[in-house]
Amino acid sequence: MSDTEEYFISHRERLQAHLDEFTPRQRARIAEFYGLEHDAPEFIAQAWLADPENVVERVLDEVTSPMALRLLEELVLEHDIGLSIGWAPSRHRQLLGRLGLIKSRRDERGEYYAVVPGAIAAILAPEIDGQRPSLLLLLGRAGEDALARLEAKYRLEPTGSRAERVIDLAEAFEQPETVNDMIEALPNPDWIGDAMMVLELGGVCYWQQIYGYDIDPTFGQAPDDKVVPLMRSQDRQYQQDVAEHLLEAGILFRFDDPVIGVPMVAVPEELWRELWTLGRRWLLDWMAQAYFDLSEQGARRASVESATELQAVLKWLALEREESPLSVDEEGQLDAKSRSRLNALSEREVPWLAVVSLAREARIFEVREGQLEQGVEFEAMLNAPRRRFARELLLEWSMGYSGARADVLLAEAIGLDEAWRARAVGLLREHGEMVPAWMQSHGVPSQETGGGWLRAPEEGSDEAVLFEAGLVFAFVLAIKVTWLDLLSLLAADHWYTLDGMVELMQCTAAASMFSQLGMVLEHQNTTVYLPYQRASFFMDAYHGPKFREWLEQVLDELLVPLGVVRRSEGGDLVQLDTRQLRVDSPPGWPPGHRRQMLVEILGDEDLHFEPPSPGAPELRPVSLVTEEEPTRVSLAEPLAALRGLVGDRRVERFDGRFLKLSGEGAD
Numbered sequence: 001m002s003d004t005e006e007y008f009i010s011h012r013e014r015l016q017a018h019l020d021e022f023t024p025r026q027r028a029r030i031a032e033f034y035g036l037e038h039d040a041p042e043f044i045a046q047a048w049l050a051d052p053e054n055v056v057e058r059v060l061d062e063v064t065s066p067m068a069l070r071l072l073e074e075l076v077l078e079h080d081i082g083l084s085i086g087w088a089p090s091r092h093r094q095l096l097g098r099l100g101l102i103k104s105r106r107d108e109r110g111e112y113y114a115v116v117p118g119a120i121a122a123i124l125a126p127e128i129d130g131q132r133p134s135l136l137l138l139l140g141r142a143g144e145d146a147l148a149r150l151e152a153k154y155r156l157e158p159t160g161s162r163a164e165r166v167i168d169l170a171e172a173f174e175q176p177e178t179v180n181d182m183i184e185a186l187p188n189p190d191w192i193g194d195a196m197m198v199l200e201l202g203g204v205c206y207w208q209q210i211y212g213y214d215i216d217p218t219f220g221q222a223p224d225d226k227v228v229p230l231m232r233s234q235d236r237q238y239q240q241d242v243a244e245h246l247l248e249a250g251i252l253f254r255f256d257d258p259v260i261g262v263p264m265v266a267v268p269e270e271l272w273r274e275l276w277t278l279g280r281r282w283l284l285d286w287m288a289q290a291y292f293d294l295s296e297q298g299a300r301r302a303s304v305e306s307a308t309e310l311q312a313v314l315k316w317l318a319l320e321r322e323e324s325p326l327s328v329d330e331e332g333q334l335d336a337k338s339r340s341r342l343n344a345l346s347e348r349e350v351p352w353l354a355v356v357s358l359a360r361e362a363r364i365f366e367v368r369e370g371q372l373e374q375g376v377e378f379e380a381m382l383n384a385p386r387r388r389f390a391r392e393l394l395l396e397w398s399m400g401y402s403g404a405r406a407d408v409l410l411a412e413a414i415g416l417d418e419a420w421r422a423r424a425v426g427l428l429r430e431h432g433e434m435v436p437a438w439m440q441s442h443g444v445p446s447q448e449t450g451g452g453w454l455r456a457p458e459e460g461s462d463e464a465v466l467f468e469a470g471l472v473f474a475f476v477l478a479i480k481v482t483w484l485d486l487l488s489l490l491a492a493d494h495w496y497t498l499d500g501m502v503e504l505m506q507c508t509a510a511a512s513m514f515s516q517l518g519m520v521l522e523h524q525n526t527t528v529y530l531p532y533q534r535a536s537f538f539m540d541a542y543h544g545p546k547f548r549e550w551l552e553q554v555l556d557e558l559l560v561p562l563g564v565v566r567r568s569e570g571g572d573l574v575q576l577d578t579r580q581l582r583v584d585s586p587p588g589w590p591p592g593h594r595r596q597m598l599v600e601i602l603g604d605e606d607l608h609f610e611p612p613s614p615g616a617p618e619l620r621p622v623s624l625v626t627e628e629e630p631t632r633v634s635l636a637e638p639l640a641a642l643r644g645l646v647g648d649r650r651v652e653r654f655d656g657r658f659l660k661l662s663g664e665g666a667d
């Protein structure tokens with residue numbers, strides 16, 4: 001949802017603009033039909049709003065066919081958005097046009113569509129079935145008491161017809177300051193969080209998805225099916241207090257589902273933009289606090305033994321493979337004989353599962369006929385400068401190309417809907433699209449998760465699921481890149497708490513979810529399901545441990561092998577080489593987007609943040625080897641140089657950074 005201010009156009013102005021689209025001859029007939037003396041757009045609009053009962057009576061006298069009534073109802077429910085109406089017979093489209101209710105158009109595909117202005121929706125609301133969380137419809141059907149209560153609360157004079165009073169209230173709710181005034185009037189500002197939870201579900205949801213009790217005049221003596229089992233009475237009383245204040249303020253509206261009669265709760269659309277903006281700002285502030293807390297925890301301490309770096313291990317493997325083939329098992333991992341041979345030469349414990357998995361995912365090595373062979377990225381990646389190598393693999397992890405072992409718990413941590421995941425994976429493969437490495441691990445049951453417009457797993461078209469898959473990819477990418485960017489701003493080679501890194505990841509996930517929610521709310525003509533957990537739940541007791549388990553996998557299966565982090569003996573402290581954590585911008589990301597995001601989070605307009613420039617020259621270590629046949633060779637050397645230095649000698653030892661070679665002068 002855009003944060004930019006838009007020019008405000010009133011419902012009256014939209015109605016006049018709508019009427020102005022008719023020809024003078026058409027408007028003359030419209031004015032005659034409604035018994036009006038003048039046919040100017042402003043006069044017809046004023047007359048309709050001043051006497052809505054006249055409009056309703058004449059419209060219902062003409063629109064008698066069930067299909068015509070259905071067309072009118074759907075157009076009113078989609079007011080100010082627009083609706084494809086090619087399915088309706090032309091006589092019904094023409095009838096609504098003659099009544100001045102719609103002006104049919106053709107889109108770029110030649111299909112008919114029409115838009116009913118909100119003012120007409122306010123006039124016809126009392127006669128329309130169906131529901132939409134628009135104040136024009138919610139208040140258009142409300143009783144006089146409800147209108148008068150809100151007018152008094154927000155200091156509006158009850159002037160004009162009922163339709164005019166509804167429009168005045170709707171436009172008052174759209175003003176930027178209204179949400180702040182509402183929050184200030186609440187006994188506890190945090191109570192607005194319930195409205196945020198409704199927003200996470202598309203702005204309207206079942207009552208008991210938010211509250212564990214049902215409104216009943218005999219509260220406290222209600223039947224068992226009115227409350228959540230085992231819910232404490234004081235909790236129910238607290239929820240009732242919160243709900244009643246929000247209902248009284250018009251922040252929430254309650255109504256029965258028009259089809260099955262189940263109680264629903266909605267936040268009026270007129271409040272969505274400002275509530276979303278406020279909620280997103282809160283989440284960004286929590287992100288900033290998590291970052292500053294983590295930064296303050298950073299401290300220097302005695303370093304543990306440096307980790308074995310992936311690029312160095314892979315260069316050693318390249319030399320060993322040239323000396324003698326390295327066999328792999330059925331799972332594509334080094335077999336027992338190959339591991340035994342390599343372990344006998346290594347002074348360090350090497351996590352072979354992580355090493356080989358990352359190498360194969362990055363296409364540095366591949367398996368052919370049971371042997372580990374060079375992949376298409378072999379020379380480019382192994383000859384890349386050390387930091388460039390790490391950043392390349394971190395970017396591939398961020399985009400889902402690699403890191404399956406690191407992300408085996410990601411789907412569970414973010415609450416990815418398992419039924420949706422299974423369907424999406426099948427469709428992506430069917431269409432020849434990439435399935436991210438992290439998406440191949442199981443998620444959680446559908447009933448435990450989901451945001452936006454909830455639906456059953458089998459519902460939704462294939463096109464909708466593929467569109468949602470793109471949103472999920474963007475969501476995970478945003479979490480990873482933003483988290484890495486924030487870590488890259490920390491002091492290098494300091495030690496930080498794992499708990500602080502977990503909290504920063506959770507806050508990042510919550511803010512990323514809520515940011516995507518803005519798109520769902522802004523495009524009301526689509527029913528988008530967000531098949532992962534809602535922002536309000538990301539910080540709860542269940543997801544905290546799940547994020548920690550995921551992050552520990554990321555550390556042990558990716559960041560430690562890459563050599564960009566070290567873990568303390570107990571694992572609760574992490575030393576970060578933050579200089580390697582700032583990856584290139586993913587394809588399609590506009591220049592300056594990442595810095596703008598960090599400025600928005602941290603509130604620092606002078607923040608210096610420059611992503612690496614793709615293809616820019618980088619410093620390489622200068623070879624200090626002066627001997628023709630050195631007995632100790634650094635694996636920082638380029639591959640060609642390493643091959644020349646090793647020659648036909650054997651590798652006797654690998655210590656993580658250097659190779660000890662056989663031959664004269666060897667230890």
